[in-house]
Amino acid sequence: MSMNRIVSVISLCFCAVVVMAQEAFGDGQLSVQKVADNAVRIQYTEGNVKSDLPDWLYVKHETVADCALKVTVDAKKQQLVIKDRKGKTVFTATRHQLKNGEATLTFSSPKDECLFGLGQFQDGYSNVRGLSRRLTQVNTQISIPMLISSKGYGILWNNYGMTEYNPCHNSVRLTVRQSETSSGSDVVDVTTTEGNKREVRQRHVFEATVDIPETGDYSLLLDVGQKMARRHNLAIDGENVIEMQNLWLPPTASKIVHLEKGRHTLTAELTKDDKPVLYYDRVQDQTTFRSPVATAVDYTVFVGSPDEIIATYRSLTGECPEMPKWALGYIHCRERFHSSQEILETANRFRKEDMPLSLIVQDWQYWGKYGWNSMKFDEDFYPDPKALTDSLHQMGVRLMLSVWSKIDKNSDVGRQMVRDQYYIPGTDWIDFFNPQAAASYWHNFRERLLPLGIDAWWQDATEPENDDLVGRRVNNGRWSGEQVRNVYPLLVNKTVYEGLREAGREAMILTRCGFPGIQRYGSALWSGDVGNDWETFRRQITAGLGVQAAGIPWWTYDAGGFFRPGDQYTNQDYIDRMLRWIELSVYLPLMRVHGYMSNTEPWNYGDEAKQIIAECLKEREQLRPYIEQCAHRIAKEGYTLMRPLVFDFADDAEALQQKYEYMFGPSLLISPVTEPNVTEWRTYLPKNKEGWTDYRTGRHYHGGQYVTTPVDKAHIPVFVRGDVQTIIQ
Numbered sequence: 210m211s212m213n214r215i216v217s218v219i220s221l222c223f224c225a226v227v228v229m230a231q232e233a234f235g236d237g238q239l240s241v242q243k244v245a246d247n248a249v250r251i252q253y254t255e256g257n258v259k260s261d262l263p264d265w266l267y268v269k270h271e272t273v274a275d276c277a278l279k280v281t282v283d284a285k286k287q288q289l290v291i292k293d294r295k296g297k298t299v300f301t302a303t304r305h306q307l308k309n310g311e312a313t314l315t316f317s318s319p320k321d322e323c324l325f326g327l328g329q330f331q332d333g334y335s336n337v338r339g340l341s342r343r344l345t346q347v348n349t350q351i352s353i354p355m356l357i358s359s360k361g362y363g364i365l366w367n368n369y370g371m372t373e374y375n376p377c378h379n380s381v382r383l384t385v386r387q388s389e390t391s392s393g394s395d396v397v398d399v400t401t402t403e404g405n406k407r408e409v410r411q412r413h414v415f416e417a418t419v420d421i422p423e424t425g426d427y428s429l430l431l432d433v434g435q436k437m438a439r440r441h442n443l444a445i446d447g448e449n450v451i452e453m454q455n456l457w458l459p460p461t462a463s464k465i466v467h468l469e470k471g472r473h474t475l476t477a478e479l480t481k482d483d484k485p486v487l488y489y490d491r492v493q494d495q496t497t498f499r500s501p502v503a504t505a506v507d508y509t510v511f512v513g514s515p516d517e518i519i520a521t522y523r524s525l526t527g528e529c530p531e532m533p534k535w536a537l538g539y540i541h542c543r544e545r546f547h548s549s550q551e552i553l554e555t556a557n558r559f560r561k562e563d564m565p566l567s568l569i570v571q572d573w574q575y576w577g578k579y580g581w582n583s584m585k586f587d588e589d590f591y592p593d594p595k596a597l598t599d600s601l602h603q604m605g606v607r608l609m610l611s612v613w614s615k616i617d618k619n620s621d622v623g624r625q626m627v628r629d630q631y632y633i634p635g636t637d638w639i640d641f642f643n644p645q646a647a648a649s650y651w652h653n654f655r656e657r658l659l660p661l662g663i664d665a666w667w668q669d670a671t672e673p674e675n676d677d678l679v680g681r682r683v684n685n686g687r688w689s690g691e692q693v694r695n696v697y698p699l700l701v702n703k704t705v706y707e708g709l710r711e712a713g714r715e716a717m718i719l720t721r722c723g724f725p726g727i728q729r730y731g732s733a734l735w736s737g738d739v740g741n742d743w744e745t746f747r748r749q750i751t752a753g754l755g756v757q758a759a760g761i762p763w764w765t766y767d768a769g770g771f772f773r774p775g776d777q778y779t780n781q782d783y784i785d786r787m788l789r790w791i792e793l794s795v796y797l798p799l800m801r802v803h804g805y806m807s808n809t810e811p812w813n814y815g816d817e818a819k820q821i822i823a824e825c826l827k828e829r830e831q832l833r834p835y836i837e838q839c840a841h842r843i844a845k846e847g848y849t850l851m852r853p854l855v856f857d858f859a860d861d862a863e864a865l866q867q868k869y870e871y872m873f874g875p876s877l878l879i880s881p882v883t884e885p886n887v888t889e890w891r892t893y894l895p896k897n898k899e900g901w902t903d904y905r906t907g908r909h910y911h912g913g914q915y916v917t918t919p920v921d922k923a924h925i926p927v928f929v930r931g932d933v934q935t936i937i938q
Contacts, residue, residue: 238731246277253305255505260504312503318496325758328353332463336365339492343428344372345671349737350459352757363518367507368500369696377488383415411481426492434484436675455740487497520847527729531844538567540801543809545572548590549597565830568607580617584657598662609665638673641700642683651708665717671698672722706730733763741770767796767803796873839874882924899931
């Protein structure tokens with residue numbers, strides 16, 4: 210069909226046998242495939258350019274013939290409109306563009322819309338409408354290009370590379386202030402892929418000016434110009450608008466600010482070697498995905514309630530297996546145990562103190578003299594690992610072990626990998642894009658570790674760390690790292706999960722990064738090497754809710770923060786803050802404590818803290834039947850346990866504005882305490898005809914209002930939808 214003869218509107222209703230259509234559209238072809246009764250996959254291509262990458266994302270590819278959605282394509286206006294089963298327009302795409310190998314999709318996003326998802330980010334946003342983000346994989350950041358809208362649709366962007374979400378059209382480079390050479394320095398202890406080390410980090414002040422053409426809300430994206438940042442800082446006209454410090458941070462930070470028309474002065478105090486650029490653009494009534502390496506504009510739109518959207522998303526990208534029940538209790542971790550004796554003494558102490566313990570974790574460096582991730586215990590400190598696991602099992606405790614995708618090239622395993630050229634060139638990371646390399650990794654894993662009786666596996670640094678695919682070639686040079694930049698964690702987890710299942714073993718995997726589809730590998734995510742301050746705590750909540758809205762159900766954080774103060778055992782301000790982290794972790798999908806260079810056991814923080822933590826562990830145990838029911842629904846129904854309020858209260862505009870509150874399962878509203886030294890806390894109770902009951906006092910409240918309730922050091926506000934008796938029988 211020639212472009213001159215295209216009718217202005219092509220209406221595609223997926224009834225009877227018409228389940229897939231492809232039509233001329235702009236400079237290319239637009240195909241619309243019905244992939245579920247409430248989902249369509251749209252692909253815009255030009256010419257005969259095809260990708261040779263496997264479809265790692267989807268497990269189902271067939272078309273279906275039922276008729277729930279109507280898709281209308283207007284070739285003249287370059288629009289695509291999707292209507293729900295009632296005929297209401299829910300999604301309007303206004304641009305499909307391929308240019309120089311770059312794919313762009315833009316769709317309408319009205320002012321009253323809220324958008325949730327994209328994975329785990331440290332910018333503190335829950336509603337990401339209008340925000341600019343760069344979707345890359347680094348420590349503490351997990352990019353999952355999936356969104357849920359309060360308007361009744363979800364969208365999954367099908368691209369394995371880096372993706373710009375709402376990319377900005379304007380930018381300015383900040384330069385070092387000429388009046389000074391340095392504004393100070395910091396000496397810090399950090400974890401690296403070579404182990405623990407000390408760094409001196411000098412600070413500089415950078416500056417620039419921008420001219421804003423019109424007053425309005427502007428989305429900012431600050432890029433420090435390094436693979437990882439140490440500080441995010443930006444002031445506009447002397448007022449701080451971005452401020453975050455940690456020993457590791459993602460390279461970009463995002464913010465929406467209101468700016469008046471005219472010239473504005475920018476300053477940023479960052480580390481000496483940063484090369485900061487600020488990207489900025491006025492917030493529009495539209496949302497854009499843009500991937501710089503692509504052969505198609507490729508995305509899937511889901512229509513329905515958030516639960517319906519997530520259930521279909523999981524049906525297409527892989528259902529979650531059952532999470533083992535023993536993983537749903539308390540998981541105890543520290544950086545790190547140094548011997549079998551330390552692990553057994555700690556497990557025995559938990560039992561002596563009558564504190565529930567489900568799973569204990571051996572972090573890195575148990576390999577000792579054998580080299581990084583040699584898949585072998587140093588027998589000087591772990592003389593009989595099988596006896597260790599057997600002893601723990603006799604106590605009713607399971608063992609998790611840290612295993613990396615990075616292997617010392619001088620170890621026994623590493624020499625094999627070097628010989629067979631199974632590393633990503635120029636790195637110490639195994640090339641999981643190469644099926645032979647993945648098989649070799651699993652062969653060593655199976656032969657060296659599975660016989661030890663270990664129950665769960667901690668696949669650390671699966672980004673790979675520091676965005677290390679950039680500028681590399683993978684799978685014997687077949688693909689560029691840029692093509693597959695975000696999908697590495699999916700393949701690591703695939704290798705381990707499928708190997709475990711083939712070996713007849715139950716799979717429970719904790720991993721530091723993820724991608725759409727990772728839920729099918731029994732993988733739980735956590736938020737990486739974060740700090741411990743109040744702002745970091747708040748940002749972990751929004752980060753976790755972003756993971757849930759992106760369809761990944763199993764998530765947690767390092768309760769207490771990974772990086773902790775040197776006086777953590779006696780610093781009362783820190784201990785009080787740590788307790789809030791732990792109290793909230795009772796109501797996370799997984800409950801886990803961790804800490805850098807820390808003995809994280811409850812008895813190390815004083816009698817009061819020990820008693821409060823013990824109550825938290827017992828409360829988690831009391832909730833286990835409720836959590837197990839929800840876990841079963843995750844596997845069987847595509848359910849979500851940690852629920853952003855859009856899942857249950859999409860029609861309550863005030864509920865959608867709550868950044869930190871969420872539902873834990875169908876009945877519990879969680880209201881985290883995110884400030885120090887408070888004796889009362891304000892909670893919004895969403896509109897709900899059954900009302901709400903205070904979990905601890907039994908007092909009943911009507912929904913659709915804010916309430917202020919007393920809090921003590923030991924508890925956070927929790928409200929039951931309806932009657933308390935429906936939760937715990």
